[in-house]
């Protein structure tokens with residue numbers, strides 16, 4: 327009985343843990359490592375286990391840093407079930423197909439600049455691999471006990487992070503030893519729009535817990551809403567446009583929901599709202615199709631209006647032509663477009679048209695990685711390069727931090743405090759500093775907290791941490 331840590335150990339992306347029990351091996355998530363050039367090489371590496379030897383995969387949610395290497399796992403021989411929630415099953419094709427598409431386009435770019443004699447680059451996986459992978463998905467209902475293998479039961483619980491996100495609760499029996507293990511998955515903020523709060527667990531012998539924002543708290547909900555309202559007011563007064571770069575899955579739907587909920591208060595009848603991202607439009611359809619996962623408020627709103635979101639002046643722009651028409655609008659266009667970090671996608675056109683105009687406003691609502699256009703704008707660049715053009719930045723740039731899909735330190739501690747008796751914790755999915763700060767906050771409660779590195783394992787009988795020697 328053991329857990330081996332192969333990804334998101336001492337870092338945020340590439341979630342991948344092996345659970346060994348009763349002579350069988352299971353995988354918890356199979357994520358892509360993201361950010362920078364070196365990661366491309368890591369994603370192509372052999373898995374540190376034989377894909378064919380795995381009995382099953384349990385997937386916590388659809389984000390690429392948890393699911394992105396599943397098609398590769400299948401390409402390299404895995405044929406077992408991939409257990410997840412119904413909503414995750416619905417979202418996963420959108421994310422994996424987009425990821426295959428991006429990989430293909432990147433390889434085409436590389437091959438165009440290939441030196442004579444250099445071998446042709448191949449994408450990490452293609453749409454056929456994605457198709458084969460999707461065939462292996464098996465849905466597990468939330469809060470229902472399953473016994474997929476002898477000596478093992480598993481329950482999926484709400485994680486409140488994106489639609490269909492789950493924490494995993496295993497009970498493992500081996501002779502006289504019983505161990506209850508909880509994998510948090512990615513945890514959302516409490517009281518976030520649309521989704522329910524993370525499930526409060528009572529007991530565990532070991533908790534494997536994320537620590538992305540273990541070092542800080544987000545701005546509270548009411549301050550965040552006030553901030554959004556003020557920016558819309560200012561843009562109205564300036565008679566300009568608003569551009570919101572947003573992630574297609576999760577953030578875009580939360581924004582539409584909040585705009586619908588506050589439409590009157592924020593005078594949105596004066597604005598034309600655009601959701602300008604085919605991927606976000608598809609993801610929204612799935613979000614609106616799963617009201618069974620909503621919190622009370624969202625379920626009530628959906629039932630009263632019969633649909634989501636309640637935003638009459640919302641236009642979904644699917645085609646590139648429809649998107650181009652937005653460029654002619656000089657004022658009162660509120661444009662939500664991808665990508666979230668401005669490293670591609672339709673948002674680039676909107677930035678080219680709106681950044682040089684002092685009456686326009688750009689709102690960032692998520693983390694901007696170093697090296698991205700989004701980060702340059704947040705860091706107050708006076709000029710930026712878009713599609714080979716130098717674009718002056720005259721528009722006002724705002725950062726609204728309270729809409730993160732991840733809980734802050736306060737949320738993480740609140741989630742942990744539901745457990746009785748301070749069970750030991752392995753912290754994953756965090757940069758070293760946030761993980762360390764969450765570790766000391768948890769240690770003050772008297773708990774034993776470790777931060778495994780890649781290639782570490784924990785023996786679930788002795789609860790001792792060591793290195794994998796295989």
Ligand SMILES: [Zn+2]
Pocket residue numbers: 387389392487512
């Ligand atoms: Zn996630």
